[in-house]
Amino acid sequence: DQQVKQNSPSLSVQEGRISILNCDYTNSMFDYFLWYKKYPAEGPTFLISISSIKDKNEDGRFTVFLNKSAKHLSLHIVPSQPGDSAVYFCAASAQAGNNRKLIWGLGTSLAVNP
């Protein structure tokens, strides 16, 4: 069973508009969430993270929102750029010392059209 779910396999947006990528989780023990971006033939690259004690974290064009009651988080990219076209993974971890045993979603493929 998928503990981290990304229900949209793909998303297409126009350059300059907002991209919203969604992620749901089922395990209430998760307390740290991350978004990674992946280009073909490369490893995932860390984008942004959020702790469960917060509901929003912003870094430049990227903002992550966390709704703990709904077990839902989203990544907003504003404005979207063609270079943002990639697969985006949502990942989560539960409190376990230094062990970063991340549980990953299946990814959402974002295409930003010029």
Place this chain on the structure above:
Amino acid sequence: GAGVSQTPSNKVTEKGKYVELRCDPISGHTALYWYRQSLGQGPEFLIYFQGTGAADDSGLPNDRFFAVRPEGSVSTLKIQRTERGDSAVYLCASSLLGRTSPLHFGNGTRLTVT
């Protein structure tokens, strides 16, 4: 600076053979992780090293899989009696200690078992 280096980038082997996959982490990163990613899936945790010791190997699928990190730097993932189901991209990541230290991934080794 140099990122996480994985060799080889591609490996084709016959069913039943033994393979070794190498990971050279970022200098100074104490934590090292192996993940496996099958087509259309998110990365799946295999094993985590803190220094030289395997702090968590709960993700290794069976006893054909083994990993070492003898000097606390380079790690080798070893797969005995390979099976076609072992075909995947094997990702290595490293990080500083601490739950909020992001993982830095290599580009992976694509293993194909024929």
